[in-house]
Amino acid sequence: MSKHDKSIIPLLESLYSNFTSTETIIADFFIHNNNKQDFSAQNVSDKLFVSKASLSRFAKKCGFKGYREFIYMYEQSFNEEVKNVGKLKKNVLNTYQQLLDRSYTLTDEAQIERIADMLVKYKKVYVYGIGSSGIVAMEFKIRFMRLGLNVESVVDAHIIQMNSVLTDEDTLVIGFTVSGKTKIILNGLKAAKERKAKTIIITSNNDFKLHELCDEMVLIAVTKNLAIGNVISPQFPMLVVVDILYSHFLNSNYNEKSSLLNDTLSSIEFDLE
Structure with missing residues (x-):
């Protein structure tokens, strides 16, 4: 990535140790997600088998007013990245760039x-x-x-x-x-x-x-x-x-x-x- 994206993923990773078991499931979903999809509370709660209230509590623990604000920021910063399966040098340099962006x-x-x-x-x-x-x-x-x-x-x-x-x-x-x-x-x-x-x-x-x-x-x-x-x-x-x-x-x-x-x-x- 050549630009500095204000992704909220680094925030989720830094707060990870504070999450409950249910919140960890939610965090893992957003951290590891690679596809643009329906992030509505109903769809995500059905997919993860968690309640909408859990999504709301998770968003507030992350510092947002609610799940809607969390998703807005997540979608704003979401970039569909191409997986690097090529040379080791490129993988290493991409990781350094990722660290700089974060x-x-x-x-x-x-x-x-x-x-x-x-x-x-x-x-x-x-x-x-x-x-x-x-x-x-x-x-x-x-x-x-x-x-x-x-x-x-x-x-x-x-x-x-x-x-x-x-x-x-x-x-x-x-x-x-x-x-x-x-x-x-x-x-x-x-x-x-x-x-x-x-x-x-x-x-x-x-x-x-x-x-x-x-x-x-x-x-x-x-x-x-x-x-x-x-x-x-x-x-x-x-x-x-x-x-x-x-x-x-x-x-x-x-x-x-x-x-x-x-x-x-x-x-x-x-x-x-």
């Missing part, structure tokens, strides 16, 4: 602006990540420290635990976890919040319970088995979010930060000579 859908510009402001405001910034998410945390540190941010990446489970005592009301803690289920990251965010630090989670899992741990939840795009690195690197959608946040952070007080960036890059070039 990232466009999920990105909340106002939220990114708030977080960019938080990076400026807080004296200490810690970025937590384990495994593939740890790679993103280290990349975050390298990129943002070039713009003068006092940031440290913490990618060891034991150090994340110990680091909790260093957090306070002047601290911002950002946790990366694709699944939203990495206990050491969640425990680190919980401990930081208990010590009055501001907390942000960057994840694909819009589990309502996670909102209790964080002041901000930034959703990333996913495809099936992304967390285990099946074909597509799990870091990719997280790095997309980092890049968007980086551009906003750089844009605030651009001249000063651009000068810092040039100085750090010059320093690196000098050392390599």
Whole structure:
């Protein structure tokens, strides 16, 4: 797909863990559907053996006023895609494009602006990540420290635990976890919040319970088995979010930060000579 479609499928995928068994049946139908058809409440309820009331509750849990509004948005964004059965390279590139389109859908510009402001405001910034998410945390540190941010990446489970005592009301803690289920990251965010630090989670899992741990939840795009690195690197959608946040952070007080960036890059070039 060459254009950025405001599909609601990424929304359904992010909310998936909050659905009841009946709502999961409904979500699966809309996520995996490839054909334009009659999406009336009567037809869908008959097809899925669920009640119209279940469809209404499902739509409201997804943030819509009712099933009619949900279907309107679904049909607006629905594109009949041609299945790719050709070369592996094309399949991989199509998956990357799909992730980019979903990232466009999920990105909340106002939220990114708030977080960019938080990076400026807080004296200490810690970025937590384990495994593939740890790679993103280290990349975050390298990129943002070039713009003068006092940031440290913490990618060891034991150090994340110990680091909790260093957090306070002047601290911002950002946790990366694709699944939203990495206990050491969640425990680190919980401990930081208990010590009055501001907390942000960057994840694909819009589990309502996670909102209790964080002041901000930034959703990333996913495809099936992304967390285990099946074909597509799990870091990719997280790095997309980092890049968007980086551009906003750089844009605030651009001249000063651009000068810092040039100085750090010059320093690196000098050392390599």
